[in-house]
Amino acid sequence: MARFIAGGATGVNTDNIYIADLLFAQITGANSTFISASYGGGTVTEFYGNFAYNSTGTNVVGGTISAIRSLSNGRLSYTVDNLSVPATTFLGWLSSGENSTARSSILSGSDAIFGSEFNDTMRGYAGNDTILGGGGSDLLDGGTGINLIDGGAGDDTVQRSGSTDSSTAFSYGGSVYVYDSNGYDQLIGVEYIRFSDRTVATSSVAVLDPLSYLAANPDLAAAFGGNTAPVLSHYLSTGIRERRSTTFDAASYLAANPDLAAAFGANTVAATQHYINSGRLENRNTSFNAMSYIAANPDLIQAFGANRSAAALHYATTGRLEGRSTTFNASAYLARYPDLRWMYGTSELGAATHYVTSGYREGRSAAPLTTSTGRSAQLLASEQASTALAAAF
Secondary structure (H helix, E strand, O other): OOOEEEEOOOOEEEEHHHHHHHHHHEEEEEOOOOOEEOOOOOOEEEEEEEEOOOOOOOOEEEEEEEEEEEOOOOEEEEEEOOOOHHHHHHHHHHHHHHHHHHHHHHOOOOOOEEEEOOOEEEEOOOOOEEOOOOOOOEEEEEEEEEEEEEHHHHEEEEEOOOOOOOOEEEEEOOEEEEEEEOOOEEEOOEEEOOOOOOOEHHHHHHEOHHHHHHHHOOOHHHHHOOOOOOOOHHHHHHHHOOOOOOOOHHHHHHHHHHHHHHHHOOOOOHHHHHHHHHHHOOOOOOOOHHHHHHHHOOHHHHHHHOHHHHHHHHHHHHHOOOOOOOOOHHHHHHHOOOOOOOHHHOOHHHHHHHHHHOOOOOOOOOOOOOOHHHHHHHHHHHHHHHHHOOOOO
16 A cells, blocks of 8 residues: 655645656666655655666665655655565556556555645545645545545545546435446535536535435345444445435324324434334335425415425324315316416326416416306307417418
């Protein structure tokens, strides 16, 4: 496991570490455990380890590099230690100018990377890395594997190779987790995630509720009961890949079961726990048509809009006691308006949602068509058609 430590005098950018610059360096010191090379702009690179030389003592022919230090004008830029890099391998990278190969190979293990108090760009490449950004606004990339990344102070961004569609990001226990097929990062003190297609704020990701995850997956509820300790591990190792649901509609569960509404009121945590421990075994109903409930009660349209969770809790705590209707005549609403039939077909949910979000405000009616209203509508349509024909001649 390599350890990379920023020097602290300035910010560090690992992308700008070019070993090929050593081709133009002057060797200022060399023995069996130490080599110092100086090149342009006051930069000095020091190598520590054990080194074997040719018969003339001018060329390294063997040995192992255990640490590298880089200094700029006498100030430490960075140190990399805990290495075991064959000297001949490093010389091969150097002679062929393989800068990126050198960086990714040196940091290919489960490394510890420490930033400065300035703006840093640091990458962990492969392995299960720990990256501490320190101060400044940093760009941090754990690479593949399972990585712990703490951005520290400043507005920090973690870079991922995958797109938002191929990744899953969620918040749990004070950390944000970002998962894709290459592994996942656990993020602390990081403000943004830069995917391949766009950047998102960590504050905007969904929260993984462990009880909801158990309630949404009866097999897990059967296996773990109300024990939430295994949830994070299961979701990261299996659940995401299996596209498991993470949501349980506890508000609808309360609204669909009046005895639970009487017992728990608006306590969705207690309701979820009840379903995990008892409700699923009793085959309790978990669905409530909240949109129909809103549409059937115009005052709730004004109060909640299309917020189904708020409406379900209202019914559980108040509406059921008031004897409120939960039925909206979506079929009649569709029958009245050909434009809605064209948009929604026979979807009663679509019809109810339209009434809540638009139809009520537009003054549309959901009253059933009678024989007279149907005939009036036909006469009106006939009259409009006759007027249109007359205007055409």
